[in-house]
Amino acid sequence: MRLPRFEYLEPDDLTQALDMLASHKEDVKIIAGGTDLLVRMKNQLLTPAFVMSMKQLSGLSYIKNHDDTLTIGAKTTLADIVDSDDIQEGYTALAQAAERVGAETIQHHRGTISGNILQDTRCIHYNQSRFHRSGRQPCHKDGGKICYARDEGDRCYSTYQGDMAPALIALEAKVVLSKKDGKRTINLSDLFTSDGFHPFSIEPDELLTEIILPKQKNNSKSAYQRLSYRSAIDYPITSAGVMINSKAEKIKKARIVVGSMSRAPLFMVKASETLAEKSLTDIDAFKEAAGIAMDNAGTFAVHNAGSTLEYRCDMTFVMVLKALEQAAGIEK
Amino acid sequence: MEKITITLNVNNESHEVLVAPNDTLLEVLRDQLDFTGSKESCGEGVCGSCTVHMDGKPVRACLTLALEAENIEIKTVEGLANGDELSPLQQSFIDHGAVQCGFCTPGMLMSADALLNNNRQPDEATVRKAISGNICRCTGYAKIVHAVAHAHNPHQGCCDCNHKE
Numbered sequence: 001m002r003l004p005r006f007e008y009l010e011p012d013d014l015t016q017a018l019d020m021l022a023s024h025k026e027d028v029k030i031i032a033g034g035t036d037l038l039v040r041m042k043n044q045l046l047t048p049a050f051v052m053s054m055k056q057l058s059g060l061s062y063i064k065n066h067d068d069t070l071t072i073g074a075k076t077t078l079a080d081i082v083d084s085d086d087i088q089e090g091y092t093a094l095a096q097a098a099e100r101v102g103a104e105t106i107q108h109h110r111g112t113i114s115g116n117i118l119q120d121t122r123c124i125h126y127n128q129s130r131f132h133r134s135g136r137q138p139c140h141k142d143g144g145k146i147c148y149a150r151d152e153g154d155r156c157y158s159t160y161q162g163d164m165a166p167a168l169i170a171l172e173a174k175v176v177l178s179k180k181d182g183k184r185t186i187n188l189s190d191l192f193t194s195d196g197f198h199p200f201s202i203e204p205d206e207l208l209t210e211i212i213l214p215k216q217k218n219n220s221k222s223a224y225q226r227l228s229y230r231s232a233i234d235y236p237i238t239s240a241g242v243m244i245n246s247k248a249e250k251i252k253k254a255r256i257v258v259g260s261m262s263r264a265p266l267f268m269v270k271a272s273e274t275l276a277e278k279s280l281t282d283i284d285a286f287k288e289a290a291g292i293a294m295d296n297a298g299t300f301a302v303h304n305a306g307s308t309l310e311y312r313c314d315m316t317f318v319m320v321l322k323a324l325e326q327a328a329g330i331e332k
Numbered sequence: 333m334e335k336i337t338i339t340l341n342v343n344n345e346s347h348e349v350l351v352a353p354n355d356t357l358l359e360v361l362r363d364q365l366d367f368t369g370s371k372e373s374c375g376e377g378v379c380g381s382c383t384v385h386m387d388g389k390p391v392r393a394c395l396t397l398a399l400e401a402e403n404i405e406i407k408t409v410e411g412l413a414n415g416d417e418l419s420p421l422q423q424s425f426i427d428h429g430a431v432q433c434g435f436c437t438p439g440m441l442m443s444a445d446a447l448l449n450n451n452r453q454p455d456e457a458t459v460r461k462a463i464s465g466n467i468c469r470c471t472g473y474a475k476i477v478h479a480v481a482h483a484h485n486p487h488q489g490c491c492d493c494n495h496k497e
């Protein structure tokens with residue numbers, strides 16, 4: 001499968017990269033590992049005039065431990081995240097999520113954390129070859145006016161199937177977005193728009209440069225669980241990232257995030273709140289929270305990620321429960 | 333769209349090639365440098381038949397731009413043997429009958445070689461994980477898994493290992 005034509009830009013450093021983004025804006029696409037971007041380009045889902053490489057931006061590849069945060073450079077590979085002791089110990093859900101992405105040989109060595117976060121939302125009707133799509137009218141995401149995933153769908157409901165964002169949002173991650181004349185730091189959850197057509201609030205002239213993870217107070221444990229057809233290669237069809245903050249065996253704060261069930265990772269406010277002041281061994285409380293998360297996620301999900309919606313909803317319960325049990329240290 | 337001359341280091345030899353920005357590493361390896369061992373099957377990252385090493389790590393050549401592979405040591409399946417002498421892993425694939433149609437084999441070998449370079453005596457679970465990104469439609473994987481696990485570590489109870497002597 002041939003890639004469409006484009007001009008290749010290779011900035012030497014961050015300043016040059018931000019200048020290039022500022023002058024080309026919508027016409028330029030950033031390539032980090034390329035394992036999401038190039039597939040979409042091969043399928044002619046996008047044909048940018050310019051592709052800007054992050055190859056020389058080696059200064060954006062790091063994992064640094066500070067007093068009250070851990071910072072990760074945008075270009076850090078999934079393999080480096082899986083191998084990091086600091087992340088495995090302090091931010092287990094993130095290491096588990098990175099480890100479960102695709103397969104080692106697909107993207108763990110070239111795929112990056114920024115590319116993983118900013119991968120496009122997906123849909124079985126859209127992520128297909130041009131030939132496949134040419135058989136019928138284009139859907140909303142493809143520039144048309146219909147949706148094949150939802151009857152009378154007036155917009156796009158493509159699903160965000162990235163693994164790392166649900167774990168990162170459970171861990172209260174922030175991201176730094178840099179551009180020519182400044183930068184802003186936002187909650188990772190605010191990077192998502194919940195619009196399948198335009199899933200991220202990042203501007204075309206902005207580069208995601210850093211991920212910031214706060215150090216949690218008290219005793220904090222996290223876990224990530226996902227379900228896919230095959231344990232490797234396939235994208236998740238439902239997933240859960242959770243963090244439990246506890247003191248003297250009592251839960252002080254919990255964060256449950258469900259992935260692969262909507263246009264963005266879903267932070268389950270109500271399910272998370274029910275766990276406050278519960279004991280770390282209260283399995284009934286975990287089941288109740290998992291049930292609420294399943295019900296809430298079910299209202300967002302659309303039948304476009306393979307399998308049946310019913311199964312994905314049922315298994316959301318299982319993923320949340322397993323992740324909670326693991327984070328609480330009571331998994332069977 | 334201007335073509336650019338770059339130097340690719342493949343199997344310890346430098347090659348000057350004129351590439352277009354939209355040429356993948358796989359296309360340049362196969363069509364310009366005649367390293368046709370690496371195969372294109374899906375072309376979209378799913379199957380693993382195009383797996384090569386970049387600085388010793390297994391990656392998808394079909395999802396790598398040739399331009400991004402400059403100044404990196406690339407190894408293809410052609411780089412495994414020492415002249416006419418097969419590597420222990422390649423010999424083990426033959427001894428174990430781990431090759432049927434052979435289309436997945438170059439990719440399997442590269443994923444397995446990357447594993448064996450770090451761990452000469454992997455157990456079966458480790459082997460299965462290392463090759464989990466490589467699809468084989470013929471063998472059912474058992475022979476491949478044994479071939480990798482026993483490559484440096486012939487197994488008493490394995491008739492394919494003992495058959496060798």
Ligand SMILES: Cc1cc2nc3c(=O)[nH]c(=O)nc-3n(C[C@H](O)[C@H](O)[C@H](O)COP(=O)(O)OP(=O)(O)OC[C@H]3O[C@@H](n4cnc5c(N)ncnc54)[C@H](O)[C@@H]3O)c2cc1C
Nearest residue numbers: 032033034035036037102111112115116118162163208377
């Ligand atoms: C067969 C297959 C299976 C896969 N399975 C999974 C899976 O199970 N789970 C999963 O999460 N992913 C999966 N992926 C998707 C992808 O490989 C990973 O998400 C990977 O981590 C993407 O990282 P990358 O660096 O290669 O991204 P790229 O393709 O380089 O980039 C992805 C997107 O992010 C943008 N981008 C990248 N970096 C920046 C930045 N710093 N600032 C602004 N924009 C940026 C790019 O412009 C592009 O739009 C799979 C892919 C394939 C081909």
Ligand code: SF4
Nearest residue numbers: 123139147148156157
């Ligand atoms: S959800 Fe509908 S509009 Fe969006 S990609 Fe799928 S078919 Fe297209």
Ligand code: FES
Nearest residue numbers: 373374375380394
């Ligand atoms: S051809 Fe590269 S993964 Fe299939």
Ligand code: FES
Nearest residue numbers: 433436468469470
């Ligand atoms: S031997 Fe035929 S695909 Fe593996």
